[in-house]
Amino acid sequence: QVQLVESGGGLVQAGGSLRLSCAASGTIFSNLRMGWYRQAPGKQRKFVAGITSSGYTDYADSVKGRFTISRDNAENIVYLEMNSLKPEDTAVYYCSALGISWGQGTQVTVSS
Numbered sequence: 001q002v003q004l005v006e007s008g009g010g011l012v013q014a015g016g017s018l019r020l021s022c023a024a025s026g027t028i029f030s031n032l033r034m035g036w037y038r039q040a041p042g043k044q045r046k047f048v049a050g051i052t053s054s055g056y057t058d059y060a061d062s063v064k065g066r067f068t069i070s071r072d073n074a075e076n077i078v079y080l081e082m083n084s085l086k087p088e089d090t091a092v093y094y095c096s097a098l099g100i101s102w103g104q105g106t107q108v109t110v111s112s
Contacts, residue, residue: 001101002025003101004023005023005103005104006020006021007021007023008020008021009107010107010109011109012085014086015084016085016110017083017085019079020080020082020093020106022036022077022080022103023076024095029076032053032098033052034069034078034097035048035095035096035097036048036049036069036078036093037093038089038091038092038094038108039105040091049063049067051069051071063082066083066084067081067082067083068081085108085110087112089108090109093106093108
């Protein structure tokens with residue numbers, strides 16, 4: 001079983017940037033497909049970005065060109081670099097391993 005802990009959320013103005021981190025423990029991290037998801041108030045959790053063990057990435061259309069997912073297998077960390085943030089990016093962001101294990105989430109609030 002993998003344990004995930006997110007960090008790096010906060011309050012930022014529209015157009016700003018944040019970098020989220022997700023630290024993993026308890027398993028062979030480098031073998032796992034990792035992903036970031038987000039859930040806005042009153043809405044379902046949605047996929048944001050994913051990265052395979054070999055580094056292949058994919059993104060939701062709404063964040064393409066603005067967000068970048070990456071991983072450091074030596075440190076067991078996955079990152080989400082978020083640029084050109086918009087108020088509609090406001091949500092709780094969750095890290096996931098294989099869509100099965102989840103972190104506790106970190107709040108991102110983008111003010112207009």
